[in-house]
Amino acid sequence: MSTPSTELEQWDKEYVWHPFTQMKTYRESKPLIIESGKGSYLYDTEGNRYLDGYASLWVNVHGHSEPELNRALIEQVEKVAHSTLLGSANVPSILLAKKLAEITPGNLSNVFYSDTGAAAVEIALKIAYQYWKNLDSEKYASKNKFVSMNEAYHGDTVGAVSVGGMDLFHRIFRPLLFERIPSPSPYSYRMTDLGNEKAVKDYCLTELESLLKSHSEEIAGVIMEPLVQGAAGILTHPEGFLKGVEQLCRKYDVLLICDEVAVGFGRTGTLFACEQEDVVPDLMCMGKGITGGYMPLAATITHDRIFNAFLGEQDEHKTFYHGHTYTGNQLACSLALKNIELIEQRNLVADIQRKAEKISAKLDTLYELPNVGEVRQRGLMIGIEIVKDRTTKETFSVQEGVISRIIQNAREHRLIIRELGSVITMMPILSMTDEELHTMVDITYRSIQEACESLAVR
């Protein structure tokens, strides 16, 4: 017999420390305990069905308990679950690396596996740093710093936090971190004093250029989230910003690292976001959607010029001394292979584009609500900035509880979505139908409306 949900709730509160969660508040609330999933829906221990409007934290591609992915996992587990990439190879990791080389932009061809997006970022930073040292440790002795964007999010390990720009999450850890050079990111909605989107983009690129011009001999690389800064609140960049950053990196001889952990695998309407501006980074980080939302896997891919700089005799110490115990795990790699195969077979990327276009007219109706400041969308990545006042763009304080009320209302209407600060996000499962996407927006509309009406009554 299964454990009753009252006991599970008690043990959850007693034993599990949830991420990014104030546990005091959590312990006072009713937890959502998921028991199963099917297609676009999750089911809790009490049998309630919820539409998964956050793709289980931006990872799910083809739906929950997808028969073909299930079969791929079972087939692999019956062969072997795990052996190591230290001193041996395995079949799925070889096939997946070849596949990733084929589907990623340009000449990217050498894959280093890890198991979370943050690790994929750490690896990219360490490779970029060591690349210059391997080339010429004297000439590039001071190329030790990284540029990253304001409000950047690259994960929660110490190196990834070092290049992070979200003060709320990162402030407390400052003394532990290595120095980063911040560069302004084009947050057009809150930079209107500079003018339109193009003016904001030009300003940000000019600032980046001036710091590259004066510091490029100290800079190993620039790291950025291409097209959309996810965790910052779905900040959609103006057209041409990514391309502009790439051109500046080439001009001043610093490496470009694109963190596709959130935007990769179809989310923005192309398989990888870099494709939309014809950009080929020197290092690209992948995670989240790579296994279709089944297992933890991440990868960092680079090209021959960087890879070759690590070749040498044992005693030259050009080796990349880095690795994780579960690097290249067979179960995760088989799932990733099957995930990519299904994306191709089902023409999912074209379908995402079509659905994104279709839902965008529906999203415009959100502007009927006076507290909706801006609706931002790239593919199936959507952020709704909630403000007290459209003119001043002032946000609600946490104490006012409006944002948490919206999320709670949605849950009561059987939709799971999450907030990022003052931004309500919708990150649907990529295989959702038009009808399900419609429902997601409808419920979100209603949840915002109810929260703001109750505020007016108070």
Ligand SMILES: *Cc1c(COP(=O)(O)O)cnc(C)c1O
């Ligand atoms: C989620 C995310 C990460 C971190 O990935 P984890 O798997 O949580 O470590 C890194 N970069 C971006 C852009 C992300 O959205």
